[in-house]
């Protein structure tokens with residue numbers, strides 16, 4: 427196992443910035459950057475679209491899919507390669523066998539892109555939508571239970587809420603939804619949980635898990651995936667259809683059935699190598715433990731400042747620390763910090779600043795950030 431200092435040294439952005447924006451976009455490790463450029467270059471050497479290049483791409487793609495599957499605890503056939511979390515959510519929203527009057531329940535802390543996709547689907551197909559108040563709810567399970575109706579077919583929630591950093595009790599939520607007289611499918615937005623929580627999606631029994639590689643996994647932007655529980659592949663129809671999703675004119679029997687056509691293959695080399703880089707520092711559980719140790723440190727330090735309020739009432743169980751400082755707007759605070767080399771972001775939905783803390787984050791960075799916030 428490499429030291430944390432050596433691991434950090436592989437990320438060019440960590441050499442120039444105090445980086446707290448993993449939940450927006452993770453920095454690429456140098457080996458991933460090289461894998462992407464090498465893949466583009468090698469395809470030119472082989473001759474793009476030559477038999478040799480296509481064979482090489484097919485082999486690499488199978489191995490990339492295996493690498494993603496291993497991270498998630500699923501079979502490679504359950505995965506659809508997408509370009510983003512939101513694309514995965516759209517595949518599910520448009521592909522389910524809806525009846526007019528069916529009901530979708532969605533949390534109040536969902537990302538605007540996913541909310542828009544739900545509204546567009548519901549408006550076009552005559553579905554009802556309700557929003558339930560999960561933001562900082564002490565008992566999110568009870569809130570969801572109270573908002574499910576006999577017509578509810580789908581619950582749309584994030585595993586980790588992007589605007590507060592709450593981790594929802596997904597196993598309990600799945601038990602609740604699947605135990606209803608008319609079982610409710612659960613579509614999980616995993617943008618803020620993948621690369622953070624140790625995951626075994628097969629054991630969890632989740633229906634749909636839509637993710638991206640460009641945040642906590644530190645892969646390139648433009649590459650994500652959708653997990654579909656195998657028995658739901660017959661239920662979920664492909665909406666966009668193309669040569670990658672069909673075999674002999676029929677939809678494939680695995681996750682590739684929702685893939686469409688040409689995409690930037692070289693990016694998946696970058697994601698696979700980014701995943702390999704992470705495995706060189708600890709297990710997923712060790713990385714998670716270090717991460718929440720660091721996010722807890724930041725949460726404790728900020729909570730101790732008289733003018734700062736953290737949104738989470740207790741220690742974080744993931745990497746996001748959302749907070750406000752009295753007397754300064756979130757926008758002013760982020761700008762002032764950025765001028766000093768700290769990368770954070772505002773979250774308009776919860777009128778706060780959000781710091782993303784990774785296992786790569788150092789104690790020194792947490793201390794410097796706290797001092798900079800104190801001084802602003």
Ligand SMILES: Cc1ncc(COP(=O)(O)O)c(C=O)c1O
Pocket residue numbers: 449450509510511512513536537539540584587588615617618637638650
């Ligand atoms: C919870 C959540 N969902 C979805 C998204 C959008 O991600 P993508 O661009 O991968 O669709 C984000 C990005 O910030 C997010 O935080």
